[in-house]
Amino acid sequence: MAEFREWLWAHRNYFLIVLIPLLALPLPLVINTSEAKGGYAIILMALYWCTECIPPPAAAHLTALTDPILPPPQVCMHYLKDINMLFVGGLLVAVAVESCNLHKRIALRVLLLVGVRPALLLIGFMSVTAFLSMWISNTATTSMMLPIAHAVVKQLSDTEEQADARELGQAGRDNQALELSELREGKQAKAAQGKVETCSVEDGESEAERRRKAREEKYKSLSKGLSLCVCYSASIGGTATLTGTTPNLILKGQLDSLFPGNKDVINFASWFAFAFPNMLMMLVCAWLWLQCMYLGFNLRKSLGCGLQNARDHEAYQVMRNEYRKLGAMTYAEANVLALFSLLVALWFTREPGFMPGWASLLFNKGNQTYVTDSTVAILVALLLFALPSQIIRSPLESRKEGGKVKAPPGLLTWQVVHERMPWNIILLLGGGFALAHGSEKSSLSLWLGNSLTPLQNIPPFGISVLLCLLVATFTECSSNVATTTLFLPILASMAISIKIHPLYVMLPCTISASLAFMLPVATAPNAIAFSYGNLKVIDMAKAGFMLNIIGVFTINLALNTWGAAMFGLNEFPSWANATMTGP
Template sequence: MLACLRSLRELRDPLAITLPVLMLLPLPLVLRCQEAYCGFVVLLMAVYWCTEVIPLAITAILPVLLFPMFGIMTSKEVCKQYMKDTNMLFLGGLMVAVAVETCNLHKRIALRALLLVGVRPALLMMGFMGVTAFLSMWISNTATTAMMVPIAQAVLDQLNTTGTQPGDPEQGHGQTARGQELEEKDSTVEGIQPALISPVMQTQDADVEMKVSAVPHSDAQREQQRLRKMLSLAVCYSASIGGTATLTGTGPNLVLKGQFSQIFPDNGDVINFASWFGFSFPNMLIMLTCCWLWLHLLFLGVNFGRLRMDKSPREQAAYGIIQGEYSKLGLMSFAEKLVLGLFILLITLWFTREPGFVRGWGSIFNWEGKKFVTDATVVMFITFLMFIMPSHRPRLKGWAWNRTVEAEPGIDSRERKDHRSGRLLEWKEVQRKLPWNVVLLLGGGFALAKGCEVSGLSLWLGSHLLPLQNLPPWVIAALLCLLIAIFTECTSNVATATLFLPILASMAVLIKLNPLYVMIPGTLSTSFAFMLPVATPPNAIVFSYGHLRVTDMVKAGFVLNLIGVVSATVAINTWGRAMFHLDTFPAWANISSSL
């Protein structure tokens, strides 16, 4: 019996790869039409993306193989989809994020913000959520969570230490030990690649140090356990929520940008960094506030009196942990100042290129009715500057880094070694940290969307959703958001957006509804993966620390999913309706004859 089970386990992957092919093969063999051929490819990729039996990026290259074989698109036409303007925007944004991480600017921002809010449980959760959401707007949610969770654990460890008082001689030793523990945990997560996809991350139980007993025996232990669960969920949830606020914050936003521009080429750049931020940032603040309130009610109750500042010995000691970590960073280095300046310049150029209500600087480059400059142009300009600007204050000898230069405050020997040529960005560092697999995943999504359009599959699927036109538009948006929020719990958020957005666009065109009315809230809903540890990397990271059970995440995440669906529906029906003129069917969306 055991031998049979072992044999089946060895055959699990081969069966998971071949069975979907055999089960779906009758579709193209029997129907023999372009829609059926494309449907076979879409369903096969959907199964592989959900099961992750092969890497997501490898599944994304199937259109290059299958579309030419079925006569849907030529190989040249398919390959063009893998490096579009949106992919360059994604690459540039991530390279800027690598520069921010390399100089430790993100850690300085995080610790400084935590020093401002204090360490009372409610305020501590508010501080961690605000910082995590802000950082997740600019760097990947995985990297943000990997940095914030060890800080949260170290602070909670100090809060839970009741035997050490501020005047005791052991206190300094205790704080040093906590600082060392924080450094060790930072090193364990340093190798996590920033990614915008949701791979199934396995929990390594042997490496998980249980900080509290599985069955608490006292009120103090139960309170400690509640605080750990609350802060762990707060960090991973705010990382997912924060990424929705900016166009480069998470993969689905870029999928929307790329597919929307591809399906509706004459849209006039409706979706850009400024317009997306104007819509999504208020929604992010609402969701973050609701998330804080829900977690407070779930773990701390209705006693909001805990918001007042306190100076108890335990909390002073925990505050000292944050102060100690901030002191280790030293004074702000030349590289940090330069990266911060370039980052502010990038945001300014993004916002002022096409602000919408006034004429932006991008109009200078509009010739013959074409817009030659996009958000990708801006971020590549900043990235280029980072590759040529020095990481140390230049001397009279030139821009090259002098190996005998004295150590600047906040720069250790390891960092100086990483900056051998003296630039803000090093290509080796970019190669090591950049999630190249997501580039293929985005490209595969664009190729899949183009194949659905060319084959007529999008039109066929959209026509089967025509009965929805009898429902009020807000009901349509709410139902689709709920469907996508459920689906994204089981598969990558990028893959979910890739599969659903072309269908939503076709349906909207057929029922004469502004496509943005369903595409924008649908895109937001792909980031509402709050219920399962495997739904998204931030969930998996906090789950691996051993303080959470699956039931804890499901109970908290179910309500938060409903909050997200309601928030996205309300947003698109209020300020979203005014911003994108959703009451009218735009001329650029009248493409039903070409679908």
């Protein structure tokens, strides 16, 4: 029986692939409405995504087969939209930053500035990880930062161990000199001194053991705190920019698809203006919570000031040596940094909102937008392929070196892109957009939204908090891509039904989908931190539960203060009233 259960578990994916569509099949056959057929398509993809019985990118193609209303040519158009190109362009720049090690130089430079005091280490690692996660994937950021964090902790522990050994050794030598002087006083004194020696040795052993246990406990807590601060800040940092994490792009894509007349209410600049201050609040709260859990709340002791002793100096040297290994900034790094800065500047100034941007001044004709955030991203990505990674030398200089003359490669090569580009996310995005469009055309999202109209008896703030808690709980067991893809069309329809601004529920729930803090399987950064072996599931659950609550309330605080002023959330927009009325 045990062997059969083991065999059944090992082959579970094949059974799920067959059973899921068969068990859900009565829904479209018995009810036989467009809403039921749309529900069948959503259930099929949602369960395939959640169980991962087939790879999620492969499951994203199901919409092309199961859409109940639209023919495949119209469905397939949603697999590569403007928002997908924005994602591709942003990822190409991120790949270039990673390939030239620019992100590691930035990380070590900041850590050298903050120092190695425990609380400062938490601040340093969290701020660096969050900043890098705004631009490159949270998985790559976590993979880079965790080894640095654990190397610093190990050096701090080894340095303290050596210092304790020196102190105990010095104490032993002092006791030995005292004993030699007392031996001259006779046999009686010698016997008495023998007893003292035994006690002294026992005391010395107990003191060494006591210090060892205290040191291990101290650095075990610090190691846990640093592991959690890195993986949590990677998730938090991704919420600050439109391209920082996939759910943000899903919101932008679905908003443009469901509400075509929204007048680009969400772009890179407007998202950053709303989400970056919220990210800072969440980061500070996470730091205080992890500080209390693993270092105690004695900030004066934890922060200290500067390098106070030799132990700190030796640990500081670890980071300094890592930084020195990078050498001087190369020509390629300088160019990638310049192009990255250009990309950010163009994104911010394209349509800043409070004034006309360069896109509307130079490239708008009538009401037609010819330049979007994706245009900027692709332009900078093409420059990465076009510009050389080294200074091009004259023919005379090339001949002096001997050998075959070769032109330097570009700042980014297609081989590097092929190895590091997460193409699967592009398919996931496309499948999600196609699924959302099918849900809209089949009126399923409208029916689900209307079924939630009893929520109109609750104040909007309460609705937002409840939905955020629901999404934050759901995302612990499912990918944030699946969570936002499934929830956003329903939330949009619900907002229309109860006459509140769609962004009032869609925006906070999108950010809440990144609050996957409680379980190692919830997100890739959590799994990477857990793989180092110093964390237990209960450690992550205890720390993550409170952070989920804190995150939900900081998001809703931001939503009802500067978010309401920025997006006009207190009024029902005209562009929402003109759409989502069903087929």
